[in-house]
Amino acid sequence: MEMLFFVAIAIIFGFIGGKLVHLLKLPGVVGYLLAGLILGPSFLNVFSLPLLDKLEVFTGFALSLIAFIIGSEMKLNTFKEMGKGIGVITLLESFGAFALVASGVYLLTHKLYFALVFGAMAPASAPAGTVAVLQEYKAKGRLTSALYAVVGLDDGLAIMIFALAIALAKLSLTGEEISTVSVLRGPVVEIFGSVALGAVVGVITGYCCRKIPREDGILAVSLGSVMICAGIANYLHFSLILANLTLGMVFVNLFSASNRKAYRAVQSISLPIYIIFFFVAGASLQIKLLPAMGILGLVYVVCRIVGLIGGAFLGATLSKQNSIIRKYLGLGILSQAGVAIGLAVLAAGELEPLGKAGEILAVAVVNTIAATTILFEIIGPIGTRFAISKAGEVGVNITEEDLxxxxxxxxxxxxxxxxxxxxxxxxxxxxxxxxxxxxxxxxxxxxxxxxxxxxxxxxxxxxxxxxxxxxxxxxxxxxxxxxxxxxxxxxxxxxxxxxxxxxxxxxxxxxxxxxxxxxxxxxxxxxxxxxxxxxxxxxxxxxxxxxxxx
The missing domain is CATH 3.10.580.10 (CBS-domain)
Known part of the structure; x- marks a missing residue:
């Protein structure tokens, strides 16, 4: 009962926070985050750290559902229309962020292993922040489709870059040779396992939903499938984001009629789920870490922003995308949260046993990423809203109920x-x-x-x-x-x-x-x-x- 009470508090105060920031023309996501930040350990401590740990089950489900929504937006005709553009943009914005952050940190510290580890953190994005804004503002158009695709593909590439960079950082610290196969085995198994899991669950879900005429029945099956997929992914140490993204993608492309009903049904319950997710994310932010960010954190923030925007611009230019995508796509992918913090913790676990230098780097990367996440959680949604507003794609994806x-x-x-x-x-x-x-x-x-x-x-x-x-x-x-x-x-x-x-x-x-x-x-x-x-x-x-x- 106590847990239900706190979930209710999160939804109510998150909703109020969203309405208040709307008065400032800011996305509701910012309000949900700020409400959580104020009621969390950083200020009023209504939501303590042990309580936030118990609420992780809600955030895991929310992230899985958001991944499913992203996948449902990734239709094959979108990729056909944009050609190789999506792949080129994703590659260049990810490697652009890695290269610029690594270069900036190296110039500051003159330590290659520092540069590699911080560079590895930069490509990881927070798809939830971007998707929540696109949904809130009923966005539709070429930029919106590109954003769904890029944030969907981003995390798979981020995992690969992370694995390679950590291996090279360990080599720089210890001088020991590392097999390429051993470095890539884990990420490859995780990525392909996640995709295979999502594809299998997506096909089963599609066939089941074909037999169900009512939307409420399709909603029940869809939510159950998302939970099953997330549970199996966690058990097998796969990516629940990639698994559920693939589930949604297979579902929409092989069973489009059923997916439309499932998408509408999921949309009808998405607001409270978004609120809980971002409220908990805001409450988990530790404002006291901001002063500890220092020059290193500032370099990371600036270089990551420039790398993502510059890389996206270069990728869109090389793949001959239109001016809207060239100008604004990079602004829509700045969010960074859970995935980056998770990678930072993994990096710390790999580096701490490697001596004093490894311990210093582990502490620096965890503290810096935790601190900069506070900024990116606020900046990211604002950047996405600015991008879709400038592209003229706000309020286009409306339904009869909206009108x-x-x-x-x-x-x-x-x-x-x-x-x-x-x-x-x-x-x-x-x-x-x-x-x-x-x-x-x-x-x-x-x-x-x-x-x-x-x-x-x-x-x-x-x-x-x-x-x-x-x-x-x-x-x-x-x-x-x-x-x-x-x-x-x-x-x-x-x-x-x-x-x-x-x-x-x-x-x-x-x-x-x-x-x-x-x-x-x-x-x-x-x-x-x-x-x-x-x-x-x-x-x-x-x-x-x-x-x-x-």
Whole structure:
């Protein structure tokens, strides 16, 4: 029970933090992190270090789910459209960060093993920060697709660079020769094992979801698959990020229809998961380490930023990507967190047994990476938001539900819906019906006050009383009004009311003018309009995606 209470505190205060930073035009991720930082050991200590250790199970699940979302965005046609560009960009931004950090640290310390180890930390990214911002701002376009692909591929390459650099650093410290095979065996097994695991679970998940028609069932299977994949990956010491990324990638490319349902379902529960993940990440940051960062940390931060941005720019230029990707992709991949800290701890374990120099390097790398992570956790999401804003890709990947939340009834009601006076003869009513394509007609009195409604079904029933046709007027055949609404009501509330009442039409009245009829809300017309607006936005995005000048 105590754990559930603290999870609730994390979600509530993280959400409030996200809303507050929105006032400063910052991504919600920054607010979640700051809320965790304030309630964590660095300040109020509501979330102590032992408690944060217990919450690791939530962060592991969140990271696995984020990896699955990244994989679901990595469609093969994206790679075909960008050609070899993604691979070239990923290689050059990773090696650019490694080379620049290693060079900067070497110039500062004049120690090769220091340079190699710190350089090995630089390529590791934090995909969660980038993905959370892309999701929050409903981003879609060429830059967004490139960001999903690069942060997805980044960590596999980072593991390889880390293994080689640590081996060379140990060689520099001890002078002992090291076999290339022994150096690469571990990373290769981890990478290929993770990919194989994710592929197998992805195929099984896809076949299972094909048999499930409802989204809630697909959500249950998808979440279960992500957890199983993460659990097996942890047990086998594979990368849960690469495994679940592959799961999502196999799922989206082999079972696209089921994946769309799974993606929508996962999206519907993603916000609280993001909040918990970044709240815990913020609480785990130790602000007291910032002063200890010193010149070495400053060199690491500056060189890593320049290396990533410069490497991404060079890769995009060489692979002839458009100007948007050249200018802004590097700004979207600056986040660094858990993976880098994990690599730093691994490096420390490898270096400490190698004597006094190894011990000094181990302490320096752990403290520096832990300190610089605080900066990159804040800078990274801000950089991503800036990049997608400049690229014009914010708010493009919207759904009908997103649009509904932005409208009131007045924005979408039909003000031209035919109105029938209460005293109109049946013959006159039939003329109105034959000249329009409506199914619903409001009936008003002399003061334009709504008193009832006539439907096509009601008119058909009237024809069963042939001998009374000449005597019937609108007042005789109209149906009572089940409900009405005012134009200032939120569209989401109005549609929810219509769904509960099982009706397709709802008259809109002006309460300030004695309930005078001013329009009709037609659910079919509303959904047609929203679908057209979404298609228009997506068409504009696709045009920008494919025709942006290089």
């Amino acid at each position: 509904i939340e932005t409208y009131n009834v007045a924005d979408v009601m039909d003000t031209e819906s035919p109105v029938i006076p209460a005293g109109a003869l049946l013959s006159d009513i039939i003329k109105v019906v034959s000249n329009t394509d409506n199914f619903y007609y409001s009936v008003v009195d002399n003061d334009k006050k709504l008193i009832g409604a006539i439907t096509l079904d009601g008119i058909r029933k009237t024809f069963t009383i042939q001998e009374l046709n000449d005597w019937l007027v609108a007042l005789d055949i109209m149906e009572p009004i089940v409900a009405s609404i005012t134009p200032d009501i939120a569209l989401a509330e109005a549609l929810d009311k219509m769904k509960r009442l099982d009706i397709e039409y709802l008259p809109v009245v002006d309460s300030n003018r004695n309930d005078e009829l001013i329009g009709v809300l037609n659910t079919r017309a509303v959904h047609r309009r929203l679908s057209a607006e979404i298609l228009n936005k997506q068409r504009q995005a696709d045009i920008a995606y494919g025709l942006q000048p290089a």
